[in-house]
Amino acid sequence: MAATALDHLSLGGKIEWLSQLNTEFSPAREVPPYFHHLHHRPQDQLGRGHQQAPRSWSQRRSHELLSRQLRVSQSVIDNARQAEKIQAGRPIAIALDTKGPEIRTGNTTNDEDLPISAGTILNITTDEQYKTACSTENMYVDYVNITKVIAPGRIIYVDDGVLAFEVLEIVDDKTIKVKARNNGFISSRKGVNLPNTDVDLPALSEKDKADLKFGVKNNVDMVFASFIRRGQDIKDIRDVLGEEGKHIQIIAKIENRQGLNNFAEILAETDGVMVARGDLGIEIPAAEVFAAQKKIIAMCNIAGKPVICATQMLESMIKNPRPTRAEISDVGNAVTDGADCVMLSGETAKGAYPNEAVREMSEAVLKAENTIPYVSHFEELCSLAKRPVSIVESCAMASVRASLDLNAAAILVLSTSGESARLISKYRPVAPIIMITRNDSASRFAHLYRGVYPFLFPESKPDFSKVNWQEDVDRRIKWGLSHAIALNILQEGETVVVVQGWKGGMGNTNTFRIVKADVNHLGLGQP
Numbered sequence: 001m002a003a004t005a006l007d008h009l010s011l012g013g014k015i016e017w018l019s020q021l022n023t024e025f026s027p028a029r030e031v032p033p034y035f036h037h038l039h040h041r042p043q044d045q046l047g048r049g050h051q052q053a054p055r056s057w058s059q060r061r062s063h064e065l066l067s068r069q070l071r072v073s074q075s076v077i078d079n080a081r082q083a084e085k086i087q088a089g090r091p092i093a094i095a096l097d098t099k100g101p102e103i104r105t106g107n108t109t110n111d112e113d114l115p116i117s118a119g120t121i122l123n124i125t126t127d128e129q130y131k132t133a134c135s136t137e138n139m140y141v142d143y144v145n146i147t148k149v150i151a152p153g154r155i156i157y158v159d160d161g162v163l164a165f166e167v168l169e170i171v172d173d174k175t176i177k178v179k180a181r182n183n184g185f186i187s188s189r190k191g192v193n194l195p196n197t198d199v200d201l202p203a204l205s206e207k208d209k210a211d212l213k214f215g216v217k218n219n220v221d222m223v224f225a226s227f228i229r230r231g232q233d234i235k236d237i238r239d240v241l242g243e244e245g246k247h248i249q250i251i252a253k254i255e256n257r258q259g260l261n262n263f264a265e266i267l268a269e270t271d272g273v274m275v276a277r278g279d280l281g282i283e284i285p286a287a288e289v290f291a292a293q294k295k296i297i298a299m300c301n302i303a304g305k306p307v308i309c310a311t312q313m314l315e316s317m318i319k320n321p322r323p324t325r326a327e328i329s330d331v332g333n334a335v336t337d338g339a340d341c342v343m344l345s346g347e348t349a350k351g352a353y354p355n356e357a358v359r360e361m362s363e364a365v366l367k368a369e370n371t372i373p374y375v376s377h378f379e380e381l382c383s384l385a386k387r388p389v390s391i392v393e394s395c396a397m398a399s400v401r402a403s404l405d406l407n408a409a410a411i412l413v414l415s416t417s418g419e420s421a422r423l424i425s426k427y428r429p430v431a432p433i434i435m436i437t438r439n440d441s442a443s444r445f446a447h448l449y450r451g452v453y454p455f456l457f458p459e460s461k462p463d464f465s466k467v468n469w470q471e472d473v474d475r476r477i478k479w480g481l482s483h484a485i486a487l488n489i490l491q492e493g494e495t496v497v498v499v500q501g502w503k504g505g506m507g508n509t510n511t512f513r514i515v516k517a518d519v520n521h522l523g524l525g526q527p
Contacts, residue, residue, distance in 0.1 A: 017373040025370045077218050091456050093222065093444040095251070096215040098208045098237075100226025101201035103192040105158060106131040106140030113185040116163070120180040124156065124165065127174050134186055141192050147173050149197050155181075159190040161282045195283045196257055203233035209240050216245035221444040224251045224274060229258035231265035247441040251308065251448075255279035260292055263299065272448055273300050274343070278311035294337050301338045302384050304393075304426030306448035309334035310343035314361060318351040323360050331361055332368035340425070340450040374430050375404065381427055391510050396423035399499045399512045403431045406514065409494035410434050412480050414473060418442035418449075420499060425449040431497075432489055436480040455483055473500055481517050490517040 077094055084092045108114055109132075116122075116136050123138045126147070130140040139158075147170050150156070156165045156178060163186070165178035204212075215223060225237055234250055241248050249271040254260060256279065267273065275296050281289045293309065300307035313331050314323045334342050342365060347357040382397055389397070403411050412434040415421045421435040433452045437443050438461060446454035457476055464472070477498055484490040494517045502510055 014373045091443040093447045094220045095222045095224050096220045097224040098226050103143040105190045106134045107188040108134045111188045113187045116180050116186055118180055118182050124176045124178050125174055157193040157282050193282045203236050212240045222249040226253050227255050228252040230262045231269040234269035249445045256283040267303055272306040274308040274310050276310050297337045297339055306340040308341040308343050309339040314347050314357050317347045317353050317357045321353050321356055328364050331364040335365050335368035377428050393423045395510050399497050400427040400429045403429050403497045406495050408497045409490055411497045413499040414476055418446045421446055421452050422449050425452050434480050434484050436476050
């Protein structure tokens with residue numbers, strides 16, 4: 001069975017805790033502490049004609065493809081909202097992933113794949129005459145300022161790093177002489193990466209702006225913002241989302257050296273972070289990604305902002321029914337690093353074994369969760385909190401401490417905005433966090449907070465001139481307890497720490513009390 005708070009208190013140090021691990025641990029209850037982000041499967045939504053579409057990227061075809069992508073996205077959103085109705089009280093969060101600033105090559109003649117050998121010298125150019133006539137002598141890229149930001153000795157990667165070119169010389173304001181470092185193929189419309197180079201592309205393309213407005217229209221819950229390089233990029237996205245989209249949370253994807261170097265200012269502006277290791281592993285040395293992941297996650301933990309570990313976690317399961325041991329270790333390492341969420345992408349978007357991938361990841365995170373020395377983790381996070389803390393954060397810290405001392409089975413929090421649940425999650429209690437809210441958006445985004453079960457309370461806010469405030473509070477607590485028992489998160493009679501405000505609205509959380517998980521304990525009758 002899972003270790004209790006008393007177990008953690010008796011073995012507080014990391015080394016002592018790990019030395020006593022039960023490696024055959026299997027969770028007695030289905031209480032997943034981690035949120036899995038899953039990409040939808042576009043091939044299940046599109047007809048054969050789209051899958052076999054030619055690679056010509058004329059303006060008309062690009063517009064047609066964009067329109068088709070939006071229709072597919074609309075279908076996915078509609079299906080998710082429909083599924084939400086089936087499991088009443090358990091909201092489903094939807095994220096919109098922006099494309100972000102990108103650099104691409106042009107088209108080869110007839111979209112052929114042109115073989116190129118290591119040592120070949122060619123030009124990378126912004127000259128428009130090669131836009132649809134890339135060859136092994138001249139390869140077009142669509143970043144007009146590339147000659148201003150690149151320097152001899154730097155590396156240019158094409159097609160997710162499949163091709164690498166060493167910069168030999170800046171010939172003129174449109175041309176760079178390069179040498180191929182490996183064999184490969186020059187193909188149409190491939191992505192280009194410029195590691196260790198500060199690019200000056202705008203944070204948002206016109207397509208990104210259109211996608212964000214589509215997200216606002218469809219009331220998505222969060223935006224995964226690609227290639228964030230500075231704090232201002234987050235502000236620019238908020239400007240596009242506007243007043244109507246102010247509830248949409250922004251997750252900054254850290255994918256390049258600029259984002260890593262400016263991470264402190266990005267963290268101050270964003271609502272959450274994704275360690276996007278795919279592009280990051282191209283932009284910086286692969287061996288450096290290991291340390292970057294740990295640093296980003298640690299900074300997010302200190303700030304109390306949710307962090308997602310993403311990309312190639314169970315990559316082999318795109319084709320194979322079982323993951324490698326290294327992949328399971330990668331998932332477990334993300335958990336022990338302190339990630340709030342782990343993400344599957346290709347494994348579920350195009351893989352042959354999507355359900356198996358989810359099951360393997362779920363088992364891996366549950367077992368890894370049991371290796372965390374919670375008490376020392378909690379004490380360190382408390383010591384790192386900048387004083388004075390807010391009243392809400394002080395209450396969150398105290399409730400986690402109480403849950404440890406009481407060996408509580410859960411912490412139940414009444415939250416308007418989700419802020420109280422976020423701060424309790426920050427301090428990593430052993431017990432699950434049951435969040436009760438009337439706020440649709442807060443209930444969905446709270447999926448990103450480690451250990452939080454968000455429940456959407458079905459009753460609207462009453463008129464407190466006619467209804468006693470505490471009666472409404474007790475009704476919500478009782479409803480939450482009964483649902484947690486029904487879902488096997490709690491057992492009858494277990495101890496629960498309840499966190500609430502002294503009055504309605506946001507920012508008033510300052511009270512906690514101890515109750516039993518008993519539907520009659522609060523004296524309000526059956527829910």
